Ligand SMILES: NC(=O)c1ccc[n+]([C@@H]2O[C@H](COP(=O)([O-])OP(=O)(O)OC[C@H]3O[C@@H](n4cnc5c(N)ncnc54)[C@H](O)[C@@H]3O)[C@@H](O)[C@H]2O)c1
């Protein structure tokens with residue numbers, strides 16, 4: 001198949017590389033000149049494990065270009081993988097998706113299968129169909145497919161290659177698109193869920209909202225555990241063994257972040273309110289998450305005397321390990337709060353850079369040793385493996401104080417305490 005992937009972000013690049021690896025001829029286009037230039041020089045503008053290698057191995061079937069409209073016009077299959085950020089009122093900003101639809105309307109001369117990978121609110125793909133018709137495009141010239149993506153950053157390639165499902169939303173009686181999708185994903189062994197355009201859109205939002213709900217649920221349970229001196233890790237294990245609950249997405253910490261959960265839960269809330277449905281659970285999920293960093297800081301102020309006088313080393317900037325993405329990162333939120341409160345904040349992340357303008361009292365170090373040296377307190381804000389494997393005897397020698405705050409419950413309390421350091425987890429007494 002000849003495929004044009006529009007958008008060279010996390011999803012666009014991963015899709016392009018995986019589709020090329022499946023034997024298709026793929027052109028990935030983006031308006032961002034710097035990204036395309038880097039890609040054409042053999043570099044990858046984001047950190048995603050294995051992506052650089054996959055792109056390099058499939059270079060014969062994979063091209064990158066800034067000529068967006070030319071390639072949209074040329075290819076029979078178009079994947080829309082552009083960003084769908086939050087607008088200030090919480091609804092999804094469809095500017096980028098709409099700009100691609102405009103380009104399709106301007107360039108279409110032969111039949112196209114238009115596949116939306118971007119996460120878009122229920123009704124959007126129906127809207128794309130009507131928009132193209134309104135712009136005078138012959139309905140015989142295209143079909144629209146909603147094919148949401150469920151990959152996670154950090155494990156994006158495996159998630160795509162070994163997807164647990166392929167969701168296809170299509171228009172009634174459109175067998176042609178389903179056949180094309182099945183050909184595209186021929187090498188991926190996953191069950192198909194075939195539904196309407198809006199059905200597929202809703203599956204994506206419901207999936208993210210459910211996972212976010214699990215996280216806020218365990219974070220609320222952690223708050224209650226804390227007051228009763230119960231170890232939330234025991235509770236997590238205890239409930240997680242029940243197959244109806246399962247152990248995934250029950251790790252308490254600073255709350256969920258990233259480019260998807262915060263914006264998608266908010267967008268679903270907006271979609272509900274638009275139809276006069278009060279999404280009580282979605283609102284509660286967000287309420288727990290919005291307050292989680294502050295709740296945790298309050299706790300530190302209570303249990304660590306003189307906390308505001310301390311030099312704090314925050315380990316982790318990315319919203320989760322194995323990515324350089326800092327969008328809605330709770331670690332960044334934490335660093336910002338501490339910088340307004342503490343005299344000095346050191347930080348270190350194996351891949352991510354601080355996304356905000358330089359602050360006098362915040363220093364990002366290039367290695368962990370420098371970040372820790374002289375710190376009164378260390379806070380683990382992102383659960384990178386590098387932080388789980390630290391040698392606490394050596395750490396103690398470098399520190400000025402003795403507080404180790406494990407804001408992701410990712411290290412063994414005993415190994416810290418054996419070295420004469422104080423361990424403070426999330427509801428982990
Ligand atoms: N990041 C994830 O883990 C993930 C997973 C599943 C689904 N999604 C969804 O996939 C979509 C893309 O997410 P992302 O994280 O890859 O986004 P991103 O912000 O990393 O990348 C989007 C890219 O689209 C490009 N773009 C915007 N308008 C364009 C246009 N008119 N023509 C060509 N390129 C254009 C931008 O320059 C940018 O490089 C979003 O809807 C997101 O919700 C993301």
Ligand SMILES: O=c1ccn([C@@H]2O[C@H](COP(=O)(O)OP(=O)(O)O[C@H]3O[C@H](CO)[C@@H](O)[C@H](O)[C@H]3O)[C@@H](O)[C@H]2O)c(=O)[nH]1
Nearest residue numbers: 149150151152153215249250251255256257258260319320
């Ligand atoms: O038990 C857990 C699991 C995750 N998190 C946090 O939740 C956020 C999101 O994590 P994760 O889901 O692993 O990352 P994403 O790459 O954002 O992936 C989510 O969002 C994508 C974009 O829609 C979807 O495709 C994926 O299926 C969905 O997992 C991160 O801040 C994690 O630290 C927790 O706090 N506790």
